[in-house]
Amino acid sequence: MLVELLSKFYFDNQLSYPMASQKSDDFLLQSLVTGDEKGITEIYKKLYPKVLRYVCKHDGTEDDAKDVMQKGLLQLSARAQAKHFKITSTFEGYFFTTCKNVWRREIKIKQLRVTNPAIIDQVHEEREIALAAYEQEKWELFQEKLAVISENCRKILSYFFNKVPYSKIAEKLDYASENTVRQRIFKCKNKLKEAIKSDSRYNELKEL
Amino acid sequence: MNKFEQEIEAYLNGEMTTDESKVFEQKISSDPKAQKEFELYREMNIIFDDTDWAITDASTQHSKIKEHETFLKSRKGKTVAAHIQNAEKQYFKFYSKNKNRRYYYAAAIAAMLIFGFFTFSKLSTSTDHQNLYATYSDWSDLPSLTLRDGHNNLTEAEKLFRQKKYSDALTIFQKYQTENSTIINWQVIVYTSISQLETDQTGLAIANFTKLKNSNSLDANRAYWYLALAYLKVNQLEKAIQELKVLSKNPSYFNHNNGVKLLKEIE
Numbered sequence: 231m232l233v234e235l236l237s238k239f240y241f242d243n244q245l246s247y248p249m250a251s252q253k254s255d256d257f258l259l260q261s262l263v264t265g266d267e268k269g270i271t272e273i274y275k276k277l278y279p280k281v282l283r284y285v286c287k288h289d290g291t292e293d294d295a296k297d298v299m300q301k302g303l304l305q306l307s308a309r310a311q312a313k314h315f316k317i318t319s320t321f322e323g324y325f326f327t328t329c330k331n332v333w334r335r336e337i338k339i340k341q342l343r344v345t346n347p348a349i350i351d352q353v354h355e356e357r358e359i360a361l362a363a364y365e366q367e368k369w370e371l372f373q374e375k376l377a378v379i380s381e382n383c384r385k386i387l388s389y390f391f392n393k394v395p396y397s398k399i400a401e402k403l404d405y406a407s408e409n410t411v412r413q414r415i416f417k418c419k420n421k422l423k424e425a426i427k428s429d430s431r432y433n434e435l436k437e438l
Numbered sequence: 439m440n441k442f443e444q445e446i447e448a449y450l451n452g453e454m455t456t457d458e459s460k461v462f463e464q465k466i467s468s469d470p471k472a473q474k475e476f477e478l479y480r481e482m483n484i485i486f487d488d489t490d491w492a493i494t495d496a497s498t499q500h501s502k503i504k505e506h507e508t509f510l511k512s513r514k515g516k517t518v519a520a521h522i523q524n525a526e527k528q529y530f531k532f533y534s535k536n537k538n539r540r541y542y543y544a545a546a547i548a549a550m551l552i553f554g555f556f557t558f559s560k561l562s563t564s565t566d567h568q569n570l571y572a573t574y575s576d577w578s579d580l581p582s583l584t585l586r587d588g589h590n591n592l593t594e595a596e597k598l599f600r601q602k603k604y605s606d607a608l609t610i611f612q613k614y615q616t617e618n619s620t621i622i623n624w625q626v627i628v629y630t631s632i633s634q635l636e637t638d639q640t641g642l643a644i645a646n647f648t649k650l651k652n653s654n655s656l657d658a659n660r661a662y663w664y665l666a667l668a669y670l671k672v673n674q675l676e677k678a679i680q681e682l683k684v685l686s687k688n689p690s691y692f693n694h695n696n697g698v699k700l701l702k703e704i705e
Contacts, residue, residue, distance in 0.1 A: 265518035270525035275533050291680070296526065297652045303522050308506040308515070331491065338491040339654060344690065353496045353654050354622065356515075360506035361494050367502070368492070372485045391486035420443070423478055435502070436474075 255321035262307040270303065276322060281329045288333060298336065302329040305363045328366060335362055368435050375425040383418035390415050442472065446479045567704075571671045574700055577632055583625055592626065599629060608633040624655035631664065640672050659691040666700065679704060 258276075261269020278299055285295040306328060309315055317324045353361070376384060389399045396408040405411045426432050448454050449462050466472045484492040494503070509515045577599075583592045595610035611630040615623075631646035647668060651661035662685040669678035682704070685697035 262518070265514075265521040267521045267525050267528065270522055271528045271533075274525055274529035278529065278534070293648055293652070300522055300526065304510065304519060307518050307522075308509050311509050312505075334489075334491040335493065336652075338493055342493065343654070343656075343658070356507050356510035357496065357503075358654065359510055360503045361496065361498070363506045364498075364500060364503045365492060365494055368481075369485055372482070376486065387486065391483065392488055416443070416447070419479075419482070423482065426482070427478060435500070 251320070255317070258321045259306075259310055259317060262303060263310045265307070273303065273325065274299070277325055277329070280326055284326075284330060285333050289337070290333060294333070294336070298329050298332045301359055301362065302332050304359050305332065305366065308359065309363050309367070331366055331369060332362060335365065364435070371429065371431055371435070372426060375422060375429065378425055379418065379421050383421060386411070386414055387418050387422065390419075442475070443479075446476050449476075450479060450483055567670055567673055567675070570700065570703060571667060574670075574696060575667055580628065580632075581625065583629065596629070599633060602636070604633040604636040608637060622653075622655075624650060624653060624657045628657060628660065628664070635664075635668050635671065640668055644668050657692075659688070660693075662691060663693040663697060666697065670700075670704075675704065 258269055258273055260266070261273070278295070281299050281302070282292065282295040285298055286292070290298075302325060306325065376387070379387075386399060386403060389402065394402075396411045399405070399415075400408055400411045403411075405414065445462055449459060454462060466476050481492055484490045494500075510519070583596045591610050591614055595607045595614070598604075598607035598610070608630065611626055611633060614626060615630065627646055627650060631643045631650070634640070634646065635643035644665065647661045647664045651658055651665065662681045666678045666681040666685065669675070669681065679701065682697050682701040685691050685694060686701050688694065691697070
């Protein structure tokens with residue numbers, strides 16, 4: 231799934247699309263910067279049904295979907311206030327990914343709360359959205375870096391990070407032994423790590 | 439292969455013994471560079487896992503987080519938030535076509551015409567639901583506000599609440615919330631919403647409980663029970679059942695046992 235997602239990410243970034251939709255995308259993003267109701271209603275028309283379907287498919291309710299949609303919109307509005315902010319893919323694809331991540335975040339928080347209620351303090355909505363925006367930015371940087379390493383590395387790492395056992399990976403990608411898989415993963419991970427580390431944006435996200 | 443990186447790997451994969459882990463933890467805590475390296479590996483493991491999400495510590499004071507927060511709290515941020523709310527309303531009012539609803543109404547009308555007596559018997563079941571609401575809506579087990587907070591007005595409001603003078607209590611609760619708008623006190627919100635429920639402002643109560651449900655509050659799971667009661671009160675049985683089903687699946691949630699019982703009675 232990661233591979234699919236990435237190739238889509240890559241594809242969306244590479245391909246230019248007709249001027250008309252570029253214009254409408256700019257309008258949608260701009261409406262979030264200024265808070266233009268007409269534009270935001272358009273975003274609802276375009277994306278809410280998709281978000282609803284996704285959330286319901288992943289153990290959520292209709293109320294959850296509404297909440298995810300609102301949080302996604304606010305998050306993007308906050309990020310888009312920065313002058314240099316730009317979406318390199320389509321608005322639709324970009325916003326949908328944001329919402330998927332918002333829902334993943336919600337699920338993770340619910341899980342954390344069950345295992346250790348003390349960990350999650352009561353956080354204000356504004357702070358929560360600010361944190362989510364920051365996490366989303368980091369996520370995007372990591373995904374971007376995954377797209378620059380070799381196809382082969384990307385494939386083996388996506389299995390590895392999604393907890394596919396070494397023996398299964400060897401089978402799927404036709405490696406001689408688990409040990410070769412281990413070594414290959416180690417090398418690829420190192421390459422990915424270096425790519426992330428050498429990007430100034432990573433350090434920006436790290437320093438206080 | 440670098441030995442340190444091998445160690446990180448072994449640590450993250452849980453392949454170290456307790457003693458080895460301790461030594462490793464000590465090593466990185468005394469070496470900022472090693473710590474940074476370890477942190478990046480850990481982040482990669484979470485971020486690239488499609489089922490996981492890297493949560494940032496809520497107290498992190500990164501400039502970007504602060505910047506977003508400042509915007510969201512600013513007048514402009516609040517305006518955007520209000521417009522988003524309005525857009526949602528517009529969307530659900532005009533564009534979201536609930537195709538099933540039309541059939542639902544048609545079927546309901548047909549049913550009423552054909553089985554007049556059946557609708558009559560439905561009326562009597564709705565009073566049954568009111569009885570169920572009355573039986574189960576016991577608020578005496580709410581944690582006291584005075585224990586948690588020495589606030590005088592809250593003590594007074596709680597007293598009124600316990601005396602079932604809900605609309606008087608509500609006035610004080612709402613005043614407290616506007617005066618203390620920087621910190622959300624979910625306890626007070628629970629009291630407020632129940633007061634609304636008892637004074638037939640069910641719509642507001644449901645909205646607040648839903649907010650509670652989606653919050654990070656430790657009391658969030660209480661919302662399922664309260665929502666079920668609120669829906670029961672206004673005869674939205676399907677919705678009440680929906681909440682109760684979640685509640686009965688989660689034994690650790692507030693009032694789980696009553697939830698199971700009530701669900702059986704309704705169904």
